[in-house]
Amino acid sequence: MPAVSRLALRQLCGAEGERRSPVEIVATMGTYLTRTQAAEVSGLRTGPFGRWADGVTAMREDCVAFACHWRAHNDRILAEGHDGTGPLWVVLGDSTAQGLGAPSPEGGYVGQVLAVLRQRTGLPWRVLNLSASGALIRDVLNDQLPRLPASPDLVTCGIGVNDILYTGPGKLFADLRALIAAVPDRTILLDLPLPAGCWGLIGRASVPYVTRINRTLHQAAALRDLPVAEVSAHFMPPWTGKFASDCFHPSQEGYRDWSRALLAVL
DSSP states (O other): OOOOOHHHHHHHHOGGGOOOOHHHHHHHHHHHHHTSHHHHHHTTTTSHHHHHHHHHHHHHHHHHHHHHHHHHHHHHHHHHGGGOOSOEEEEEESHHHHTBTBSSGGGSHHHHHHHHHHHHHOSOOEEEEOOOTTOOHHHIIIIIGGGOOSSOSEEEEEOOHHHHHHSOHHHHHHHHHHHHHHSOTTOEEEOOOOOTTSSHHHHHHHHHHHHHHHHHHHHHHHHTTOOEEOHHHHSOSOOTTOBOTTSSSBOHHHHHHHHHHHHTTO
């Protein structure tokens, strides 16, 4: 196996403090392994693991492109200020709010719901997407909420999947309750998808934990009379075609389920 340079290690772990999920780290390591001569001979390069690793690498490139898209979009919205026409929707969240996994940023649930809002209301809705790929609950608290403009017409927040991988249960539940206490009145929260029937043993083992997180989210939201978009009840099997090439993020078809969950409470 070829030596891994320091540059490669920085790419593996994320440069300049950028957070990568364990899924991305394992898959990036896999791309080095699948490019060896032994991998070519053994068939590992063209097998399921090799295709999955390539899918995660492609998704990483989309992550940068989608972030650039939303930054430019947000700059235009912020430049309009109060002179902008149409109600304003502010989005808080992680890579799912970025639309990662869809062919384009507009193919995610934000783009799909925005199109329906405009069509159904006849109003020129605008969106300010403050989400960030890899974001944790505490990132929404510390980085996204302080950037919330005054008096938006709609605020939505979908966060927590990355915390399952990075945050211990005690910290996760404390952060979740703190976030729900801090969001503006009438904020719509998105609960977490249940990995029932996908990701094999990992998916089955994580269902009780995700269910517990969702139960806590619903209970804390009820105390503030905040509506909850039940992604867990809409993004469900059959899974064919609902995941992107990294087998982790939803595809555009999968985001249709997320969109239905949000539209059901709008």
